[in-house]
Amino acid sequence: MGQQTSLYQKHLDAGAKIVDFAGWDMPINYGSLIEEHKQVRNTAGVFDVSHMTVVDIGGTDAEKYLRYLLANDVAKLEEVGRALYSAMLNHDGNVLDDLIVYRMSFGYRIVVNCATRSKDLRWMIQNTDGYAVSIQERPRLAILAVHGPESIDKVCQAVEEDQANQIRLLKNFHGVELDRFFIARTGYTGEKGVEVILPDSDAPELWDKLLAAGVKPIGIGARDTLRLEAGMNLYGHDMDETTSPLAANMEITIAYEPEAREFIGKPALIAHKQLRDAGKLPELVGLVLEGRGVLRGGQKLVTDKGEGIITSGSFSPTLKHSIALARIPINSQSCEVDLRGTLTTVRIVKPNFVRFGKKVFE
Helix, strand or coil: ECCCCCHHHHHHHHCEEEEECCCCEHHHHHHHHHHHHHHHHCCEEEECCCCCEEEEEEECCCHHHHHHHHCHHHHHHCCCCCEEEEEEEECCEEEEEEEEEEEECCEEEEEEHHHHHHHHHHHHHHHCCCCEEEEECCCEEEEEEEEEECCCHHHHHHCCCHHHHHHHHCCCCCEEEEEEEEEEECCCCCCCEEEEECCCCCCHHHHHHHCCCCCCCCCHHHHHHHHHHHCCEECCCCCCCCHHHHHHHHHHHCCCCCCCCCCCHHHHHHHHHHHHHHHHHHEEEEEEECCCCCCCCEEEEEEEEEEEEEEEEECCCCCEEEEEEEECCCCCCCCCEECCCCCEEEEEEECCCEEEECCCCC
């Protein structure tokens, strides 16, 4: 038996199939994965993502510390409630983790992946020398992600009226502290929605209110197909600590300016840019297979520039054909995948397939 969130019994009550996910007993689905996927694309679904790690950063040097620790620049978070997507790199300029950092009234809040919890916390602590900063893991906080075109309205039905009024005003990548809740317009599906961080003791009540409002529970199986359609990376598949963010479609997570700001991995990243400019660094692309067959992580690829590999792949319930993220030689013009010993042509596209339920690639 693994670790369990405060909603474990709720999952069982809803008929969930429980699987091990990085040491946690998590619902992979409650019935049909495809129907759960469509629920999020068409109306609203709720995910229990309380297995993720919440870390609060305080102290007089909190901003200075995070500007050194993270590749993106928290100085961009000019007001409380703003959120930022960032990579946390090692000294080789490779991805230790990807994360969201929020500007809070007390400092900053970071949400990192559960599978990387131990090494992330160790790395954060190791790099505090010279900074007046506090690092506090918050294991008694739960996270509910509610996503879909009707998600905001459904969440507003489940909270007090004054809270609902503030939620409706939220812009993308903004959050608000509401009593015991922190609610932010962030997520992992390519749909409108919010993530609610709250005491784990309050999570079952909110879960029940969301279901009463017509929100359906969604497992980690559909979460994976949704994020893949949105072209969002999964740590351990599309990137890890051996992967440069420049080879993982993550350059948006890097702030090279101002030039005077030093951050962990910056010198190595400059070298990575030189390799990329010389055509010696691979890139992460999208692949489309509109014929028969399913693209899966680990499948080998052959391009006009050399070999590659699929990092994540699946059947797309929205597009009704197979899609994948793949790391291939930069500037490849053609690509074939080995499907049971047969090389099959796949189309190279930008690594972004569906946004707000609509196809976004050509």
